[in-house]
Amino acid sequence: MRLMFINGSPRGTKSNTDRLMEHFIRGFLETEGNACRTEYLVKYRQNLQTLTEKFSAAENVIIGFPLYIDAMPGSVKEFLEVLAPFEGKINLPALGFVIQCGFPETSHTRFAARYCEKFSRRIGCRFLGAILKGGCEGLDIQPNFLTDKYFSLFNMIGVSFGKTGKFDEELLTKLARPEHLSAQNMAQIIPYINQALWDARMEKNGVLDRSFDRPFTS
Amino acid sequence: MNVLVLNGNPFNDKGNIDQYLGILVEELKSAGHNTTVIVLRDLKISPCTGCFNCWLKTPGTCTIRDDARDVTRQYIAAEHVIFASPLIMGFPSALLKNAMDRNISIMHPHLEEVDGEVHHKKRYDRYPVISYLLEKESCTDEEDIAILTDIFRREAINVRSSLGFVHFTESPVEEIVHAINVH
Ligand SMILES: Cc1cc2nc3c(=O)[nH]c(=O)nc-3n(C[C@H](O)[C@H](O)[C@H](O)COP(=O)(O)O)c2cc1C
Numbered sequence: 001m002r003l004m005f006i007n008g009s010p011r012g013t014k015s016n017t018d019r020l021m022e023h024f025i026r027g028f029l030e031t032e033g034n035a036c037r038t039e040y041l042v043k044y045r046q047n048l049q050t051l052t053e054k055f056s057a058a059e060n061v062i063i064g065f066p067l068y069i070d071a072m073p074g075s076v077k078e079f080l081e082v083l084a085p086f087e088g089k090i091n092l093p094a095l096g097f098v099i100q101c102g103f104p105e106t107s108h109t110r111f112a113a114r115y116c117e118k119f120s121r122r123i124g125c126r127f128l129g130a131i132l133k134g135g136c137e138g139l140d141i142q143p144n145f146l147t148d149k150y151f152s153l154f155n156m157i158g159v160s161f162g163k164t165g166k167f168d169e170e171l172l173t174k175l176a177r178p179e180h181l182s183a184q185n186m187a188q189i190i191p192y193i194n195q196a197l198w199d200a201r202m203e204k205n206g207v208l209d210r211s212f213d214r215p216f217t218s
Numbered sequence: 219m220n221v222l223v224l225n226g227n228p229f230n231d232k233g234n235i236d237q238y239l240g241i242l243v244e245e246l247k248s249a250g251h252n253t254t255v256i257v258l259r260d261l262k263i264s265p266c267t268g269c270f271n272c273w274l275k276t277p278g279t280c281t282i283r284d285d286a287r288d289v290t291r292q293y294i295a296a297e298h299v300i301f302a303s304p305l306i307m308g309f310p311s312a313l314l315k316n317a318m319d320r321n322i323s324i325m326h327p328h329l330e331e332v333d334g335e336v337h338h339k340k341r342y343d344r345y346p347v348i349s350y351l352l353e354k355e356s357c358t359d360e361e362d363i364a365i366l367t368d369i370f371r372r373e374a375i376n377v378r379s380s381l382g383f384v385h386f387t388e389s390p391v392e393e394i395v396h397a398i399n400v401h
Contacts, residue, residue, distance in 0.1 A: 010268045045265075068266065070372040071309070074316030075265035080307050103329070103336045111369045115309060118365055122308055122357065186336060190329045198327040201274050212326060213277040214342055216294040 001165060003028060003036040004058040004093070006051070008065035008076040012042040016100060016136045017064045023151045024098075024131070027158025034162050041079055048082045056086055058093040060128065060165075063116075066136075067101035071112050080119060087123050095120045096128030096167065102137035104189055106176040109134065129167040131157060132176055138197040150175070221246055221398060222296035222346070223255045224289070226303035226314025227353075230259065235304055235353045238387045242351075245395045254292060258313050261285035265316045272323035278341060279323055286320035293321060296346040298382060298398055304353040308362050318373075325377065332375060340378045347401050348374055349382035351394065 005025065009015030018038075025036050044051040055061055065076045072080070086092060097116040099109040113130040120127035131154075139147055153175040160168040181189065202208040223243065227235045239255065246253040262284045271281040280286060293299055301318070303310035324345070325338040350370055367384050374381040383397045 010265060015268075066268065068315075068319050069322070070369050070376055071315065073265065073268075074312045074314075074319050077309060077312035077315045078265075080309070081312055084307055105336060107335070108372075111365070111372055114365050115369065118308060118361060180334075181336065183331070183334075186331050190331070190336065194328045198273070202277075202327075205275050207275065207277055211273075211277050211328075212341060213279075215278040216291045216324075217342065218295055 001028075001031070001034050001162065002059040003034070004054060004061045005036060005038045006041055006055070006061060006063045006079075007038060008041045008063055008073065008079065010042055010073055010075055011066075012040045015066070016139055017066060017098065019139055020100060020133070020136065020150060020154050021062075021064055021098060023154040024158035024161075027155040027160075028162040030159050031162035041075060045075065045078070048079055051079065052082050052086070055083065056089070056092065060096070061093045061125075062096045062098060062128070064098035064100075067099055067109055067112060070108065071115070083123060089124065092123065092125045094128050094165075095123075095125035097130040098132075099130060100133045100136040102135075104135040104178065104193075105181050106132050106134035106179050128161075128165075129172070131167060131172060134176075134178070138193070141196050219251050219298055219398065219401075220296045221251045221253045221298045221300065222292050223253065223300045223302055224314065224317060225255060225257045225259075226301060226311045226317070227257075228259050228306075228311050228313045229304070233304065233353070234387050235302060235351075238353075238391070239302055239351075242391050242394055245391050246398065249395055249399065251398065254296070256289060256292065258289075258317055261289070263289065263313075263317050263320060266319035266322070270327070273327040280320055282320070286317060289317050290321050290323060293346065294324060294342055298401055299346045299348045300351050300394075300398075301348065302351040305355050305358055305362070305366075308355070308358070309366070310350070310352065321377075332378070335375075337376055337378070345377060345379040347382040348377070348379050349397070350384045351387065352384070353387045 009017040065072050101108050109132040157171045202211050243253050263286045303314045326341045328339040329336050330339050371381050
């Protein structure tokens with residue numbers, strides 16, 4: 001099976017999308033004869049046409065992106081727009097998505113995923129499904145037992161996709177946990193994230209005392 | 219009321235939505251609203267790079283120097299913002315989405331619970347109501363509208379605002395003016 005992975009993160013090679021998908025791809029390549037190519041959307045911004053040609057020639061495509069305000073980043077939407085001429089063409093690739101986000105609950109990504117499924121139908125690509133995961137900002141500061149779990153599930157989803165051409169529903173459900181958080185979970189997690197992910201970095205930059213600045217108050 | 223219209227139509231050949239907005243803006247002004255229109259395609263707004271400098275280095279200001287800063291300033295000054303765009307592949311334009319992405323400096327990085335979900339804290343005391351005025355594609359169906367409305371409702375919560383209306387250019391202009399008046 002041949003796969004083209006389009007990494008739609010504006011952070012390119014230094015993205016959470018990449019760190020997670022690295023494990024998927026390694027799993028995918030375990031099946032003999034499989035091949036995968038990664039393309040970084042940020043490198044094509046001035047030349048989206050080239051990427052659309054690669055898209056239309058591919059057998060399977062997975063587009064990965066971070067959730068930006070409950071949807072795809074504007075730069076990913078630019079790419080979806082230039083795919084319009086392929087609408088209804090024959091021999092389009094099968095199309096899957098990876099959507100990961102910063103908030104800890106995976107439920108945030110489900111709405112953009114519905115759009116992605118409809119997009120696949122609109123353009124006429126067989127829909128492979130969507131790999132969804134919340135809690136992906138600050139992978140570096142999260143405890144290893146958590147990130148190891150994400151990485152190993154991405155790997156297993158890749159292995160199984162490499163063998164069957166499908167995303168394993170059971171693994172997707174496991175990866176998506178927590179789908180929602182209880183009030184109690186939130187009360188535990190939020191102060192930790194605020195401190196470790198944000199305050200620590202603002203402090204390092206010397207702006208912690210200015211964090212609530214309102215430059216546009218009239 | 220201070221109304222800001224962000225025209226996210228990327229096409230220079232005008233088209234329906236620009237004509238519609240022309241009439242709408244006149245009607246809003248004669249109804250006494252202080253109305254500003256920003257035509258996004260005439261500005262330079264590059265996509266968000268995900269650097270978070272607007273939270274971690276210069277709190278509240280994006281460090282990319284282009285026209286997005288002025289959009290953010292006008293957004294915060296408005297009481298009602300209308301995001302206007304044709305649907306393109308079932309979603310508002312990339313032009314509009316890039317402007318929205320570049321606006322996250324209006325939020326604070328800290329998380330808090332909002333209606334049973336994790337979201338960001340407010341940076342400002344108040345935010346405008348946000349509404350959508352869209353032009354349908356020939357293939358737009360009920361399912362598209364349901365998907366979009368759910369996403370818009372969530373976006374409004376996420377930027378600590380509320381969703382005013384989602385209307386299409388097939389509605390009479392008076393309906394939009396009325397919807398603004400009652401908000
Ligand atoms: C402009 C912007 C908007 C964002 N909006 C959301 C959001 O609505 N919900 C969410 O959970 N995370 C949101 N995030 C966080 C990203 O989804 C998260 O940081 C992600 O892991 C980044 O992935 P990447 O490194 O692959 O780009 C946003 C980040 C940025 C920069």
